[in-house]
Amino acid sequence: MKVYALVGKSGTGKSYQAISLCRERSIESIVDDGLFIYNNDAMAGTSAKRQPTKVGAIKTALFSNDEHRDRVVRKIGEVAPASVLIIGTSDTMVEKIDKRLGLPPIDETIYIEEITTEGEREIAEKQRYGQGKHVVPVPTFRLKRQFSGYFVDPLRIFRGWGSKGDFTEKSSVVRPTYSYMGEFIISDRVISDIVEHIARETEGVENIIRVITDKRQSGLKITVLTNMSIDSHAAEVAARLQRRSAAVIEDMTAFNIKQLNIEIRGLQ
Numbered sequence: 055m056k057v058y059a060l061v062g063k064s065g066t067g068k069s070y071q072a073i074s075l076c077r078e079r080s081i082e083s084i085v086d087d088g089l090f091i092y093n094n095d096a097m098a099g100t101s102a103k104r105q106p107t108k109v110g111a112i113k114t115a116l117f118s119n120d121e122h123r124d125r126v127v128r129k130i131g132e133v134a135p136a137s138v139l140i141i142g143t144s145d146t147m148v149e150k151i152d153k154r155l156g157l158p159p160i161d162e163t164i165y166i167e168e169i170t171t172e173g174e175r176e177i178a179e180k181q182r183y184g185q186g187k188h189v190v191p192v193p194t195f196r197l198k199r200q201f202s203g204y205f206v207d208p209l210r211i212f213r214g215w216g217s218k219g220d221f222t223e224k225s226s227v228v229r230p231t232y233s234y235m236g237e238f239i240i241s242d243r244v245i246s247d248i249v250e251h252i253a254r255e256t257e258g259v260e261n262i263i264r265v266i267t268d269k270r271q272s273g274l275k276i277t278v279l280t281n282m283s284i285d286s287h288a289a290e291v292a293a294r295l296q297r298r299s300a301a302v303i304e305d306m307t308a309f310n311i312k313q314l315n316i317e318i319r320g321l322q
Contacts (some may be wrong), residue, residue: 056137057157059148060289062166063308067178068141071169076139083135085151088114090126098129114145117154127155242267245303249278252299258286259295273310276301284321292316 058081062068069309072084084091087102100122102111117123117180138157142148145163150161166175246265253259263279282288293316300311 055135055152057152058137058139059145059152059160059163060139060141060166061145061148061163062143062175064143065179066166066175067104067170070178071166072139072141075164075169077137079137081139083130083133083139083154084141085126085138086141088117088122089113090129092133092135098126099135115142116150123154130155156288188272205296243306245274245276248303248306249276249299252302253280253295256295256298258278258288258291259281264317269309270312273312275312276300276303276314278315279317279319281320281322282318288318289322292318 058079059074060068060075062079071087072086076082076084082092089096089099089101089135098118100114102103102114105111105114112120117126140148140151140160142151145174148160152158171177172231209239236316245267246262249265250262253262260281260283265283266277266279267274268277276299278295280295282291296314296316300314304311305315
C-alpha cells in the first residue's frame, strides 16, 4: 500500500481539494477527520465533525478511541486499497494517524500550498471561519447516516479544460456541532407539523392523533397515530402518507429516516 499525506493548516481547503488530488494521483482511498473513505463512500469511522467540542473533534480525527480505530483498521484490511491519502493539519498529525492505523510509512507528503493559490486558500478560510462551513469529500447522499439532522448541502466541483478532460466531483458541505454558530436543532414540533401538513393533503386521512419521534445519531424513527376515513382504502392511504411524509421530512430537515410507521387507530 502506498501512503500519501496532504498537510495544511485548518481552513485552507484540504478536504475540498482531496478528490481532485486523488484523481490526479490515482489514489484509491482517503483518511479524513476520523473517516475511512473509499470509492466515494464513508466505509468506516466516525466523523470528527459530529463531536460536540473541538477537543473531541481532534481526538476523533486522531483515532484516540481504540474501538473507533479498530473499526477503521478492520475495514481498511477488508478493502485492501492500493493507496491511501491521509489528511491532516501538520506533519506530526498525519504521522500519528498513520502509526495509529498501522499503515506503512508515508511515501509522499503534499502540502496545500503546492496545489492551491493564495486566493483559493483565502476563500476557503472565509468559508470556514466566516460561515462555519466544512467540506467532507463524500457525496451528500452517502452522509445521511453520519450527519442525520445536521446542516448538509451537496457541493459539486467542476473541473476541466485540461489534459484529462472535463469532469465533476461530488462532495458535501456540513456545519459541525462545535461551529461557533451553535448547535443545529430541529424540534419534535417541526416533525409533527410536517406530517400534519402532508396528512391534510392526503385524501382519506381524517386526522393525526399524535406524532412520536425518536431521534438517534444514525437517524430518525417516527410513529404516526392517525384516524382514516371509513370510505377509504386505509392501507393504501397509509402507504401514501408514509412515503410522502418520509420524503418531505428528509428533504426539509436532512434527517435520515430509519423508520416511519403509520398506526391506524380508528375509522371515521
